[in-house]
Amino acid sequence: MSIFRNVVFVAAIAGLFAGIVLACLQAYATVPLILKAEVYEQAAGGHEHAAAPAADAGTNATSSAAPAEEEEGWAPADGVERFTFNVLSNVVTGIGFALILVAFSEFAGGIGNWRQGVFWGLAGFAVFTLAPGLGLPPELPAMPAADLIPRQVWWISTVVATAVGLALIAFRRSLPLTVLAIVLIVAPHIVGAPQPASYETPIPEGLHHQFVVAVTLTNLVFWVVLGAVVGVVRGRFTGQSSSLRDSFA
Amino acid sequence: MNTASVSLGTSASSQSRLLQLAFAGLLGIFVIGFTGFSHIEAVHNAAHDARHSMAFPCH
Numbered sequence: 001m002s003i004f005r006n007v008v009f010v011a012a013i014a015g016l017f018a019g020i021v022l023a024c025l026q027a028y029a030t031v032p033l034i035l036k037a038e039v040y041e042q043a044a045g046g047h048e049h050a051a052a053p054a055a056d057a058g059t060n061a062t063s064s065a066a067p068a069e070e071e072e073g074w075a076p077a078d079g080v081e082r083f084t085f086n087v088l089s090n091v092v093t094g095i096g097f098a099l100i101l102v103a104f105s106e107f108a109g110g111i112g113n114w115r116q117g118v119f120w121g122l123a124g125f126a127v128f129t130l131a132p133g134l135g136l137p138p139e140l141p142a143m144p145a146a147d148l149i150p151r152q153v154w155w156i157s158t159v160v161a162t163a164v165g166l167a168l169i170a171f172r173r174s175l176p177l178t179v180l181a182i183v184l185i186v187a188p189h190i191v192g193a194p195q196p197a198s199y200e201t202p203i204p205e206g207l208h209h210q211f212v213v214a215v216t217l218t219n220l221v222f223w224v225v226l227g228a229v230v231g232v233v234r235g236r237f238t239g240q241s242s243s244l245r246d247s248f249a
Numbered sequence: 250m251n252t253a254s255v256s257l258g259t260s261a262s263s264q265s266r267l268l269q270l271a272f273a274g275l276l277g278i279f280v281i282g283f284t285g286f287s288h289i290e291a292v293h294n295a296a297h298d299a300r301h302s303m304a305f306p307c308h
Contacts, residue, residue: 004269011277024257030302049287075297082298089299093284099277103270129304138304151306152286215304 003106006237011102013233015095018226022094023087029214031086034140037203037211044202057077094226097124102230104163108171113235114228121227123166124173129219131162131185134194138215140208143201146194158188 101124102111111117132155139145161184164231168181284296285305293300293307300307 003266004273007270007273008276011273022302026298026302030254031298034298034301073294075291075294085295088296089284089296090303093296093299093303095267096280096284098278099273099280101277103277106270107267132302136306137302139301139307141301141308145306148288148306148308155306210304215302219303 002007002089006150007102007106008099010230010233012095014102014229015093015098017094017229018098018222019091019094021118022089022218022222023083023090025091025218026086029218033085033100033207033211033214036207037140037142040202040204040207044142052165078185088182094222097128097223098226098230102234105230110238111231111234114231117227117229117231118224120225120230121223121225123170124227125220125223127159127163127166129216129223131188132158133212133216137208137212140203140211143203143208144196144199146196150194154174154188154191155209158193161185161188172233 076082101120105111105120111120135158136151136155145151165181165184168177168184172178283292285300285303287293297307
């Protein structure tokens with residue numbers, strides 16, 4: 001199982017690094033917007049979901065948070081605990097994405113250096129952020145959305161179709177397959193993502209737009225860093241870099 | 250499927266290589282499924298900000 005072990009090792013380092021970078025970016029770019037949205041959510045009479053009592057920590061929001069906490073399970077407390085769990089979630093998710101990226105790229109000969117890693121990262125960004133984000137833009141709390149399961153199914157289908165499409169374009173030099181690839185990439189958007197019954201929301205449109213931009217850009221940085229780190233670590237690991245063919249096996 | 254190739258001092262048949270890569274990929278899918286898609290309330294709440302910030306379908 002040495003190949004498996006090496007893939008996990010490289011993915012763990014890359015996921016750890018990129019996950020920490022992403023969590024730090026989020027602390028400035030996206031989490032403040034989520035906290036703002038939670039204020040609107042609370043003001044609008046709560047929601048079946050509010051993760052934790054929102055930004056008004058100064059008032060020690062026990063009274064306003066009580067009803068939410070009654071119906072919900074455990075959630076990290078605001079502040080350090082919430083940030084710590086966010087870093088943890090990003091690192092674990094980063095390692096998950098890194099495992100998929102490394103395993104997939106090994107089939108194609110492996111990521112030889114940081115520059116190849118950047119291109120693989122861009123592909124990951126297109127597959128996991130851009131494509132599903134077109135139909136299901138990043139949501140803030142209290143935003144209307146269709147049922148969770150159909151959205152998760154659409155998200156996964158779009159990711160798979162886009163990944164297969166990009167792989168066909170990159171690794172099969174044939175016109176019919178390229179046409180098929182474009183069809184695959186476009187198809188989920190013709191089917192269309194599940195939409196909410198009503199678009200009414202207490203969240204200002206400007207806040208949501210800001211959030212979409214912040215999420216897209218922070219994930220772009222995450223994927224480029226993830227790919228580049230995989231390229232660097234893997235090069236060190238195999239003892240020789242910059243060759244397309246020096247794959248793990 | 251028995252062509253052995255060199256890997257960091259050990260060798261592995263291409264079949265075993267495919268299998269190990271597939272396992273690694275599956276492990277990654279499992280991890281993403283847990284952090285991004287799990288319906289368990291505590292998991293959702295713990296990963297809440299990351300889920301929103303990575304545009305996973307949420308709520």
